[in-house]
Amino acid sequence: MDFKFGEKEGKLRKEIREFAKKELPPNWLSVMFEEEHRDEDWEFAMSISKKLSEKGWLTMSWPEEYGGKGASLWEQLAYSEEASYWGIPGTTMGVGGVDWVGPSLMMFGTDELKKKHLPLIASGDADGVWCTGYSEPNAGSDFASIRTRAVRDGDEYVINGQKIWTSAAHRSRWCWLAVKTDIDAPKKHKGISVFAVDMKTEGITVRPLLNYVGYHIFNEVFFDDVRVPATNLVGEENRGWYQLMHSLGYERGSVAGRGYGYNKRILDELIMYCRENHLFDEPAIRNGLADLSIEIETQKMLAYETIYKMSKGGVPIYEPSRDKVFNDHILEHMAFIGTGILGGYAQIDPMNRKSRWSKLKGCIENLYWLFPGISLAAGTDEVELNIIGQYGLNLPKSY
Amino acid sequence: MDFEFSEDQTMIIDSARKFLEKECPKEKVRELKEDEKGYDPDTWNKMVEMGWMGLIFPEEYEGTGMDFFDLMILMEEMGRNLLPGPFFSTVALCSLPILEFGSSDQKKEILPKIAYGEKIWTLALTETSATYEPSGVALQATLDGDYVLEGTKLFVPYANIADYMLVVARTSDKADPKEGITVFIVDAKSPGIKTEVIPTAAHDKQCEVIFDKVKVSKGNILGEPDNGWDIVEFIIQRASVLKSAEMLGGAQTALNMGNDYAKERVQFDKPIGSFQAIQHKLAKMLIDVEGLRFLVYEAAWKTSIGSQSALLNSIVKAKANEVFQRTCLESIKVHGAIGFTEELDLGLFFLRTKASEFALGDTGFHRERIAQELESYKPSFLS
Ligand SMILES: Cc1cc2nc3c(=O)[nH]c(=O)nc-3n(C[C@H](O)[C@H](O)[C@H](O)COP(=O)(O)OP(=O)(O)OC[C@H]3O[C@@H](n4cnc5c(N)ncnc54)[C@H](O)[C@@H]3O)c2cc1C
Numbered sequence: 001m002d003f004k005f006g007e008k009e010g011k012l013r014k015e016i017r018e019f020a021k022k023e024l025p026p027n028w029l030s031v032m033f034e035e036e037h038r039d040e041d042w043e044f045a046m047s048i049s050k051k052l053s054e055k056g057w058l059t060m061s062w063p064e065e066y067g068g069k070g071a072s073l074w075e076q077l078a079y080s081e082e083a084s085y086w087g088i089p090g091t092t093m094g095v096g097g098v099d100w101v102g103p104s105l106m107m108f109g110t111d112e113l114k115k116k117h118l119p120l121i122a123s124g125d126a127d128g129v130w131c132t133g134y135s136e137p138n139a140g141s142d143f144a145s146i147r148t149r150a151v152r153d154g155d156e157y158v159i160n161g162q163k164i165w166t167s168a169a170h171r172s173r174w175c176w177l178a179v180k181t182d183i184d185a186p187k188k189h190k191g192i193s194v195f196a197v198d199m200k201t202e203g204i205t206v207r208p209l210l211n212y213v214g215y216h217i218f219n220e221v222f223f224d225d226v227r228v229p230a231t232n233l234v235g236e237e238n239r240g241w242y243q244l245m246h247s248l249g250y251e252r253g254s255v256a257g258r259g260y261g262y263n264k265r266i267l268d269e270l271i272m273y274c275r276e277n278h279l280f281d282e283p284a285i286r287n288g289l290a291d292l293s294i295e296i297e298t299q300k301m302l303a304y305e306t307i308y309k310m311s312k313g314g315v316p317i318y319e320p321s322r323d324k325v326f327n328d329h330i331l332e333h334m335a336f337i338g339t340g341i342l343g344g345y346a347q348i349d350p351m352n353r354k355s356r357w358s359k360l361k362g363c364i365e366n367l368y369w370l371f372p373g374i375s376l377a378a379g380t381d382e383v384e385l386n387i388i389g390q391y392g393l394n395l396p397k398s399y
Numbered sequence: 400m401d402f403e404f405s406e407d408q409t410m411i412i413d414s415a416r417k418f419l420e421k422e423c424p425k426e427k428v429r430e431l432k433e434d435e436k437g438y439d440p441d442t443w444n445k446m447v448e449m450g451w452m453g454l455i456f457p458e459e460y461e462g463t464g465m466d467f468f469d470l471m472i473l474m475e476e477m478g479r480n481l482l483p484g485p486f487f488s489t490v491a492l493c494s495l496p497i498l499e500f501g502s503s504d505q506k507k508e509i510l511p512k513i514a515y516g517e518k519i520w521t522l523a524l525t526e527t528s529a530t531y532e533p534s535g536v537a538l539q540a541t542l543d544g545d546y547v548l549e550g551t552k553l554f555v556p557y558a559n560i561a562d563y564m565l566v567v568a569r570t571s572d573k574a575d576p577k578e579g580i581t582v583f584i585v586d587a588k589s590p591g592i593k594t595e596v597i598p599t600a601a602h603d604k605q606c607e608v609i610f611d612k613v614k615v616s617k618g619n620i621l622g623e624p625d626n627g628w629d630i631v632e633f634i635i636q637r638a639s640v641l642k643s644a645e646m647l648g649g650a651q652t653a654l655n656m657g658n659d660y661a662k663e664r665v666q667f668d669k670p671i672g673s674f675q676a677i678q679h680k681l682a683k684m685l686i687d688v689e690g691l692r693f694l695v696y697e698a699a700w701k702t703s704i705g706s707q708s709a710l711l712n713s714i715v716k717a718k719a720n721e722v723f724q725r726t727c728l729e730s731i732k733v734h735g736a737i738g739f740t741e742e743l744d745l746g747l748f749f750l751r752t753k754a755s756e757f758a759l760g761d762t763g764f765h766r767e768r769i770a771q772e773l774e775s776y777k778p779s780f781l782s
Binding site for chain 1: 403404673678682683697778
């Protein structure tokens with residue numbers, strides 16, 4: 001056992017801190033879901049994406065031939081951790097651009113698709129921003145039940161149907177779209193295919209869905225006879241499910257480190273707030289902060305273990321689910337303790353975090369009102385617990 | 400970064416697991432609960448032969464020269480199997496501080512005898528106030544030619560069979576309760592010592608030890624007079640990680656038992672593990688136990704490379720306290736009524752929870768220490 005990072009990671013961490021101090025406004029503190037909401041925040045995030053690309057960090061884990069640095073999983077982890085801690089925006093290229101669109105294209109895409117899209121993502125270009133269209137009104141956790149269809153017509157596919165909860169669709173140039181290409185497939189996950197779809201194509205309508213606070217995070221996306229060149233099919237027709245399962249592995253490396261970096265920052269902010277406001281005298285607050293630091297330290301080690309397994313060539317199946325459930329638990333716990341610490345000030349609208357009544361730049365209110373979304377997105381806790389049960393404990397399928 | 404055990408460590412684990420399965424079946428654990436001594440001298444001697452007592456002593460003290468991490472692994476295995484006996488009190492609570500703070504004569508005299516299993520040791524620290532805070536040390540040692548010890552220690556593990564004790568006493572009254580504390584090396588057979596086993600639920604031979612004008616010579620001080628709290632602090636740091644490793648082993652067994660049972664037990668024509676309420680309970684137990692595992696390993700690793708962290712050690716013990724208890728409880732629920740019986744081994748684990756929690760500081764104690772660390776630590780965003 002040895003839980004030390006190498007020199008490379010140490011150096012990288014330092015560079016990222018310097019970058020954050022130089023490129024972000026003084027006392028910067030980022031919050032969840034903000035960058036996709038306001039135009040000015042989005043533009044700022046995109047300007048940072050460009051700079052991250054210039055540093056070679058944006059897609060650092062990609063091979064050099066595709067605009068990456070071939071960075072190790074540990075460098076990637078250090079980067080995700082630091083970027084989240086410092087609140088660096090613009091790290092993802094929409095929903096999935098960096099984490100799964102690029103890697104999937106490398107694995108399954110044609111040369112044409114790779115040549116076109118990978119440089120756009122890697123360079124932080126506005127045309128390299130993606131949204132991910134999986135969920136539908138009747139297919140959430142049961143994703144394989146999607147009904148949006150693509151039917152071959154000459155050199156094109158014609159797509160009809162509807163996606164929902166599509167985050168950042170209003171910011172994206174491309175959609176990573178899952179559809180049914182064979183509705184008669186004996187098993188429902190056998191008829192799924194993935195397409196790269198230009199969001200400017202005729203027949204696509206994006207309709208905003210506002211969250212209860214007022215954030216514009218996700219959308220409904222309607223496909224009405226949308227014609228997509230057949231060359232935009234990613235990998236094999238009807239093999240989409242298997243391809244997605246495969247490329248999920250890439251996504252996993254970044255999630256755990258991001259959660260840890262973000263949580264650690266919020267905890268640090270709370271600690272300083274309590275110190276400055278003499279709240280450390282209160283036993284409930286002492287206990288609350290102690291409990292959070294226990295959990296966040298635990299999260300760190302779990303995250304590292306997942307990466308370790310990946311670094312040894314393993315494909316961790318239940319570990320990312322374990323880490324997701326644990327992160328959701330921490331977010332909730334931290335939201336309760338944090339709002340408890342702010343007391344009356346926890347009521348301030350997170351959309352008005354520049355208000356003079358807002359404490360800690362609104363990061364606690366933002367956490368409180370928005371953590372439910374994080375815990376639902378990308379697999380609810382119940383679904384993740386099913387995965388842990390089946391693959392971590394070898395229990396029979398429960399549903 | 401490396402989350403794998405070395406070859407040597409894997410060997411320790413394999414041999415310990417085999418040995419304990421054979422030497423310490425649960426019938427033996429049950430027997431020893433009722434046994435007056437509370438340990439099996441035969442097993443003890445075999446542990447000596449395996450080199451466990453002096454595992455981390457240098458060779459000059461007849462040890463094997465392994466490190467703290469290796470000792471931690473051994474504790475985890477003992478916890479998995481619930482090995483009863485004075486290993487923890489002798490090795491974790493006494494030999495480590497003697498190795499660290501003892502004079503070279505003391506080390507030469509004491510450590511080889513521990514390595515050979517000839518002497519059993521224990522630590523007499525807590526008193527009627529049942530706290531690990533320095534303010535809890537009230538037993539008086541008065542200098543009158545020799546020192547004279549007067550007072551009562553409570554929850555002293557295996558004092559009923561110990562040959563020697565480290566006794567933490569107050570030698571002078573200072574404003575700061577940390578000052579004026581001295582650690583004495585005391586022959587357990589000294590006149591004036593009276594020992595009585597406390598009836599704990601775990602039947603783990605914790606004792607009341609009364610010191611009635613017990614004479615201890617000036618030479619039998621560990622470290623320096625009046626500066627003994629540093630030693631106690633050292634013991635709390637090291638032993639709480641080792642205790643947590645033992646609890647981790649116990650929690651892992653409790654989880655495994657629940658997991659196995661959920662696959663076998665059929666109700667409503669299905670294994671109960673296919674019911675989501677049961678499956679999700681077990682999944683959460685897994686998150687608990689794996690989280691504890693890597694925390695314990697991190698703390699032990701840091702200690703073994705010399706960069707131990709008081710913050711991390713307290714995080715570990717607080718987490719172990721919660722996880723061991725919760726995992727046992729949830730596993731009992733998964734088992735249904737059989738989980739409530741004497742017959743199922745699970746109860747033996749559950750019965751240890753309160754003793755383990757109290758040892759080296761309960762959750763409140765360590766939370767408070769964490770909070771104190773947080774009050775003074777510098778977040779990196781201010782750097
Ligand atoms: C902020 C946010 C952003 C999102 N972004 C995107 C995006 O960009 N692209 C996209 O495609 N999707 C996105 N989603 C959708 C997300 O993936 C789904 O919400 C999620 O998969 C759950 O589906 P659902 O909302 O339909 O809930 P349902 O699947 O209807 O679930 C409702 C409840 O039933 C439970 N449940 C369902 N099945 C089981 C089961 N087998 N066992 C136990 N309990 C079960 C769930 O845990 C949940 O509590 C986003 C969601 C949120 C909240």
